[in-house]
Each structure stands twice: as C-alpha cells, then as structure tokens.
Amino acid sequence: MALPKAKEDATATRLAGLSLPADAGWSRAAREDALARLQAQGVPQRRDEYWRFTNPSAFTAPEVAEAPSRDLPDEIPLGAEADRLTVVFTDGVFDPDASDALEGEGMEIARLAGAPDIHWARDLYGTLEARGQDPVDRPLAALNTAFATDGVLIRVSGKVTRPVSIVYRHRDARSDVLLHHVIRIDADAALTLVEAGPAGARSNIVIEADIAQGGAFHHVRDQGREHDRSATTAGFARLGEAAVYKSFTLSANGALTRNEHVIECLGNGGIAHVAGAAIGDAAAHPFHHDDTVFITHDALDCESRQVFKKVLKNGAVGVFQGKILVREGAQKTDGYQISQSLLLDEDSQFLAKPELEIYADDVACSHGSTTGAIDEEALFYLRSRGVPEGPATDLLVLAFLAEALDEIDDPDIAGVLRDQLSGWLSRHATR
Amino acid sequence: MLEIKNLHVKLEEEDKQILKGVDLTVEAGKVHAIMGPNGSGKSTLSYVLSGREGYEVTEGSATLDGTDILALEPEERAAEGLFLAFQYPVEIPGVGNMTFMRTAVNAQRKARGEVELSSADFLKLVRARAQELQIDADMLKRPVNVGFSGGEKKRNEILQMAMLEPKMCILDETDSGLDVDAMKLVASGVNALRDEGRGFLVITHYQRLLDHITPDVVHIMADGRILKTGGPDLALEVEKNGYTDLIAEGA
Numbered sequence: 001m002a003l004p005k006a007k008e009d010a011t012a013t014r015l016a017g018l019s020l021p022a023d024a025g026w027s028r029a030a031r032e033d034a035l036a037r038l039q040a041q042g043v044p045q046r047r048d049e050y051w052r053f054t055n056p057s058a059f060t061a062p063e064v065a066e067a068p069s070r071d072l073p074d075e076i077p078l079g080a081e082a083d084r085l086t087v088v089f090t091d092g093v094f095d096p097d098a099s100d101a102l103e104g105e106g107m108e109i110a111r112l113a114g115a116p117d118i119h120w121a122r123d124l125y126g127t128l129e130a131r132g133q134d135p136v137d138r139p140l141a142a143l144n145t146a147f148a149t150d151g152v153l154i155r156v157s158g159k160v161t162r163p164v165s166i167v168y169r170h171r172d173a174r175s176d177v178l179l180h181h182v183i184r185i186d187a188d189a190a191l192t193l194v195e196a197g198p199a200g201a202r203s204n205i206v207i208e209a210d211i212a213q214g215g216a217f218h219h220v221r222d223q224g225r226e227h228d229r230s231a232t233t234a235g236f237a238r239l240g241e242a243a244v245y246k247s248f249t250l251s252a253n254g255a256l257t258r259n260e261h262v263i264e265c266l267g268n269g270g271i272a273h274v275a276g277a278a279i280g281d282a283a284a285h286p287f288h289h290d291d292t293v294f295i296t297h298d299a300l301d302c303e304s305r306q307v308f309k310k311v312l313k314n315g316a317v318g319v320f321q322g323k324i325l326v327r328e329g330a331q332k333t334d335g336y337q338i339s340q341s342l343l344l345d346e347d348s349q350f351l352a353k354p355e356l357e358i359y360a361d362d363v364a365c366s367h368g369s370t371t372g373a374i375d376e377e378a379l380f381y382l383r384s385r386g387v388p389e390g391p392a393t394d395l396l397v398l399a400f401l402a403e404a405l406d407e408i409d410d411p412d413i414a415g416v417l418r419d420q421l422s423g424w425l426s427r428h429a430t431r
Numbered sequence: 432m433l434e435i436k437n438l439h440v441k442l443e444e445e446d447k448q449i450l451k452g453v454d455l456t457v458e459a460g461k462v463h464a465i466m467g468p469n470g471s472g473k474s475t476l477s478y479v480l481s482g483r484e485g486y487e488v489t490e491g492s493a494t495l496d497g498t499d500i501l502a503l504e505p506e507e508r509a510a511e512g513l514f515l516a517f518q519y520p521v522e523i524p525g526v527g528n529m530t531f532m533r534t535a536v537n538a539q540r541k542a543r544g545e546v547e548l549s550s551a552d553f554l555k556l557v558r559a560r561a562q563e564l565q566i567d568a569d570m571l572k573r574p575v576n577v578g579f580s581g582g583e584k585k586r587n588e589i590l591q592m593a594m595l596e597p598k599m600c601i602l603d604e605t606d607s608g609l610d611v612d613a614m615k616l617v618a619s620g621v622n623a624l625r626d627e628g629r630g631f632l633v634i635t636h637y638q639r640l641l642d643h644i645t646p647d648v649v650h651i652m653a654d655g656r657i658l659k660t661g662g663p664d665l666a667l668e669v670e671k672n673g674y675t676d677l678i679a680e681g682a
C-alpha cells in the first residue's frame with residue numbers, strides 16, 4: 001500500500017537526518033524491522049484519525065524547535081525520597097559520573113548502547129512495540145525502536161533492594177532525544193521504576209515492559225516542568241497471569257506532550273492501572289497535553305483502570321483518548337476508565353474520546369469523561385470560613401487531582417508529587 | 432455588635448426583591464432568634480451577611496463592630512469574626528476535614544496578624560473540641576461533609592465554629608435534621624461558646640432548639656422584613672398558633 005505523497009515526503013524528510021547506530025549489534029535486526037514498519041506507516045500527520053486532537057508536526061519535523069532548559073533547584077526531585085539506583089541521561093546521553101554503578105541485587109541492569117548480546121533483551125527489544133502496532137499505527141514508537149541511541153535494560157528475577165530511578169537532565173536547547181528502555185520482570189519478581197525530569201528539547205522515549213506470572217511493575221514518572229519542550233512517550237506492556245502493571249505520570253507545563261500506553265493482559269487475573277495528572281497554564285507558554293491509552297483484555301478476570309485528570313488554564317489544551325478492548329473469551333473483565341478536566345477559565349479546552357470495544361458477554365466495563373469548572377458552592381463555603389479565594393481554589397484543584405494521585409501506591413512518592421503540585425499552584429496564583 | 436439597617440436585597444440575576452428593609456441589632460453577649468415562614472428570607476439574610484454571590488444590596492447597611500461588612504470579601508468577613516453555620520453544609524470531595532479546618536483557622540489567624548497554630552497544637556485543640564461534640568476521629572479524616580449524615584454535617588458546622596471562635600455566629604436551621612440527642616449536643620456546643628463578647632443569631636423553625644439555647648430576643652421575619660420582635664415567649668406563641676395571626680396582625 002503506497003503512502004500518500006505528502007506523508008511519504010514527510011517521512012523521507014524525517015528519516016534524512018537519522019541512521020541506525022553503527023554498533024547496533026544484536027539489536028540491528030529489530031531496528032531494521034522497525035524502520036520497515038515506519039516506512040510502511042509513514043510519520044503521523046494532523047489528518048490521521050489517531051492525531052485528530054494533537055498536531056504531531058513538532059515530533060516529525062527534521063529540526064528541533066528551540067527549548068531552553070531551566071534551572072529549577074528549589075524542589076525535591078522525584079526519586080530523591082528513597083535510596084535508588086540512579087541512572088542519569090543528560091540530553092539523552094548517559095552520564096557515567098552522575099550515575100550509580102549499573103549493578104543491583106535481584107536484577108541485571110545494563111545500558112542499551114554497547115550492551116553485549118543479552119538474549120532476553122534481544123528477544124524483547126522492539127517486540128512489544130511491534131505487537132502494539134495493531135490495530136493502531138504508532139509510527140513514532142517504531143521510529144524510536146529503529147533509532148534509539150541508548151536506554152536501560154533491566155531484568156528483575158529476585159528481590160530488588162534498590163529501586164531504579166532514571167533521571168533526565170536537559171541542557172541543550174536543541175537536543176533531540178531517543179531513548180528506549182526494556183524491562184523484564186520474571187515470575188513473582190517486582191520492580192519500582194521512577195523517571196524524573198525533562199529529557200530534552202524534544203524527546204521520544206519508549207518503555208517495553210514484559211511482566212511474567214505474578215510479577216509486578218510499578219512506574220512513576222514526573223516529566224519536569226519545562227515550558228517549550230516537546231515530549232512523546234510510549235509504554236508497551238505485556239502482562240502474564242496475575243501480573244501487575246501500575247503507571248502514574250505527573251506532567252506540569254510543556255508545550256507538547258503525548259503519552260501513550262499500550263497494554264495487553266494476556267494471562268488470567270492480570271491488573272493494569274494507568275493514571276496521570278496534568279496541569280498547564282498557557283498564559284505565557286503553550287500547553288498541550290495528550291494521554292492516549294489502549295488496553296487489551298485477552299484473558300479471564302483481568303482488571304484495568306485508567307484515571308486521568310487535567311487542570312487547564314489560560315487556553316491550555318488537554319486531550320484524552322482511551323480505549324478498552326475486550327477480546328472474545330475475556331470473561332469477567334473489569335475495566336474502568338475516567339478522564340476529567342477542570343477548566344479554570346473559558347479559554348481552556350478538553351477533548352476526550354473514550355472508547356469501549358467488547359466481544360465478551362460477561363464483563364463489567366465503564367467509562368466516564370467530564371469537563372467542569374471550580375465548584376462555586378464549595379469555593380464560597382471555604383471562603384466563608386476565612387480561606388482566601390486563591391488558596392481556596394488551590395485546595396479545590398488539589399482535591400480534583402487527588403483521585404489520580406491516589407493511584408500511586410507509595411505514599412512517599414505521592415507526597416513528593418503533591419508538594420510539586422502545590423508549588424506549581426502557588427506560582428500560578430489563580431485569582 | 433451586628434447592626435443591620437434597612438437592608439434591601441434583590442437577586443442579581445432576576446428582578447426579585449427578597450429582603451425589603453431588615454432592621455436588626457444583635458448586641459454582644461446576646462442570643463437573638465429569627466423565626467419565620469418558609470421563603471421569608473432568613474437564609475438570604477445569612478448569605479448576604481456572609482458574602483455569597485448572586486445577591487445585590489440595593490439599600491441599607493450591615494456593620495460588625497462598626498465595620499461595613501458588605502464591602503468585604505467573604506474571607507475578610509470571616510476574619511472580622513463573622514461565622515455562618517450553613518442550612519445545607521457543602522460537601523467537598525478530596526479536601527480532608529482536618530486539612531480544611533487547619534487551613535481555615537490559620538488563614539484567619541494570619542489575616543488578623545496572629546501567629547499560626549502548629550500542627551500539634553491544632554490537633555490537640557480539634558480533638559478536644561470534636562470529643563465534646565462526639566465527632567469521632569474518622570469524621571475528621573474524611574473529606575469535608577462527604578458521606579456525613581444530616582446530623583453529622585450539622586455537628587461538623589458547630590465544630591468549625593468552636594475552632595474558629597468567631598465573635599458573631601449565625602446559625603441557619605442548625606437544628607433541622609437533628610435527633611434529640613444530637614440537638615442537645617449542638618445546643619451545649621453553642622452554650623459553651625456563649626460569652627459576653629460574642630453574639631448569636633439563631634435561625635430556627637422550632638421552639639425545641641430554643642428550649643436548650645435560651646434566646647434573649649426573638650424576631651419574626653415575614654416577606655423580607657422583621658415583622659415583630661419580642662422575648663422568648665414570642666417563640667412559644669409561634670409554636671402554639673403558627674404565623675398566620677402574627678402576619679395578619681402585622682399587615
């Protein structure tokens with residue numbers, strides 16, 4: 001099937017500056033396959049159904065739009081609340097001095113770049129991404145698999161004493177970051193992975209997570225609070241029997257963000273929870289945040305939850321596209337999806353497309369999407385008790401976001417993120 | 432303490448006059464009760480005094496210890512010492528009751544230039560006051576009024592009042608929806624705060640609350656005005672004969 005001319009040209013333009021890493025070694029075959037996928041799909045364009053609400057051109061332009069970095073020394077970064085094995089990438093480049101030694105109890109950990117042929121990683125690299133290309137094209141993820149320059153490979157088989165933290169630092173106003181992490185959780189093993197910071201001026205980060213029977217993967221991400229950067233992420237997960245996948249993302253600020261999750265529940269009794277809190281003020285800088293989720297139930301008794309909350313102000317735009325697909329035979333599926341936005345003024349916008357597609361008859365699936373303003377009754381009640389309008393509004397905003405933050409199991413991590421949100425609110429006084 | 436003169440109020444959105452010249456003075460140390468038929472404007476008066484949006488004062492004034500409260504924001508009125516126990520307390524999902532009360536207490540202290548209460552001092556205080564009102568620890572932890580029974584909401588209002596120690600307390604039908612025991616608790620909560628520096632305006636439909644909180648003065652409100660003012664026996668008269676005769680007499 002030939003691509004339309006415009007798409008073919010855009011794809012060629014994007015690919016012109018890229019080449020497969022010379023030392024790709026064991027990953028070369030997967031990268032070549034991914035490149036072929038990308039060439040067949042073409043880069044995403046505004047007219048594509050899957051990009052109806054978000055303009056992908058910043059992701060596909062050959063040039064990176066300038067995005068200055070900011071020094072923000074005032075906050076406790078996510079990850080610092082516990083002893084973690086820290087891996088640092090500055091503008092997508094591994095920083096050995098800032099990173100801990102890549103070794104930890106209960107796991108194998110290595111960098112993607114220059115990694116020796118590790119058979120489990122070879123089997124996994126690009127595999128879940130490729131599975132996630134059906135039924136929806138995800139060309140940016142294919143592009144990532146083909147051209148990723150580095151990343152972290154983690155296999156967890158025993159008890160992990162130090163959870164892993166990936167820290168991103170951004171210095172170069174034109175950096176273009178392509179990182180690809182591969183996580184494998186063996187049976188009954190567990191890992192918490194924290195990602196924090198702005199990855200670069202433009203970034204494209206993929207995580208593939210394969211979770212075996214009884215395994216658990218907890219993922220918490222804080223995308224930093226830089227303004228002009230554009231970021232796209234895709235988390236591909238495959239869950240075995242009774243496996244657990246829980247992912248939470250905090251996004252404050254950011255000109256353009258597209259976070260995708262593609263999750264397959266393939267073993268009975270799996271649990272997949274994805275949640276996010278996004279907050280943006282487009283008064284001085286653009287803010288467009290898109291969460292796109294696709295969860296497939298293909299086994300008995302699996303539970304999935306999607307909880308996404310967005311607070312939008314001064315013309316900020318929020319997007320949610322969430323789908324639950326229940327395949328034939330996936331009985332007793334429990335699927336829940338809620339996406340809500342709080343618009344702090346009339347200029348902001350929330351666009352939502354919740355979808356259910358169900359081919360089994362004994363399931364409980366629900367979805368809801370709401371857009372609302374601050375509850376004036378509640379605001380008056382708070383003010384009548386002496387809480388000034390600004391702090392009262394902030395309390396109500398935090399209350400709105402609380403349901404998403406409640407999805408985080410670790411109270412210390414949730415506390416750090418709550419503090420960051422409070423800080424953000426106090427810097428963006430509402431009225 | 433609270434001085435309301437010739438207060439006229441209409442709805443902002445429609446051309447509907449609700450208060451048509453209310454005159455009322457509550458002295459420090461006194462308890463005034465307002466009774467009156469449904470729709471006579473009692474809640475409207477309490478909302479206008481506390482600064483709720485949607486009303487327009489077309490004439491008259493209201494001052495608290497000489498300060499023109501109608502010119503102030505709701506939070507400023509609260510800091511001046513005005514408190515309204517709502518007829519329908521508002522549920523606020525996601526905001527913990529305790530967080531809410533600590534924020535309110537400290538916001539008022541800050542506005543008055545007083546030092547804020549430490550978490551420990553606040554906790555000690557709130558526990559003691561909650562116990563007096565038989566409010567358990569669980570209710571303090573839950574989101575504000577969410578899932579509270581009608582009676583629990585009203586007790587929570589009185590707890591807030593006890594924590595904020597306002598000088599002018601307006602209670603809008605705090606007795607409605609309360610069983611006998613809860614009403615006694617609420618009444619003793621109010622009586623505990625009775626003090627020569629504090630005024631109360633108690634809106635109620637029933638004598639039974641006034642059996643426990645003995646008023647100094649009773650007002651009858653009808654059609655946006657104070658129709659009649661008297662002593663505690665005026666409430667007994669209402670209880671016995673209803674409003675019809677009083678209104679006919681006043682007309």
Ligand SMILES: Nc1ncnc2c1ncn2[C@@H]1O[C@H](COP(=O)(O)OP(=O)(O)OP(=O)(O)O)[C@@H](O)[C@H]1O
Nearest residue numbers: 442449467468469470471472473474475476485518
């Ligand atoms: N926001 C509003 N919109 C429309 N009508 C209103 C509004 N607020 C008050 N009113 C009307 O004003 C009148 C007075 O209402 P208010 O609630 O003050 O009465 P009340 O004396 O407290 O009655 P109740 O004893 O039933 O509590 C009523 O006719 C009511 O319908």
Ligand SMILES: [Mg+2]
Nearest residue numbers: 473474475518
């Ligand atoms: Mg009323």
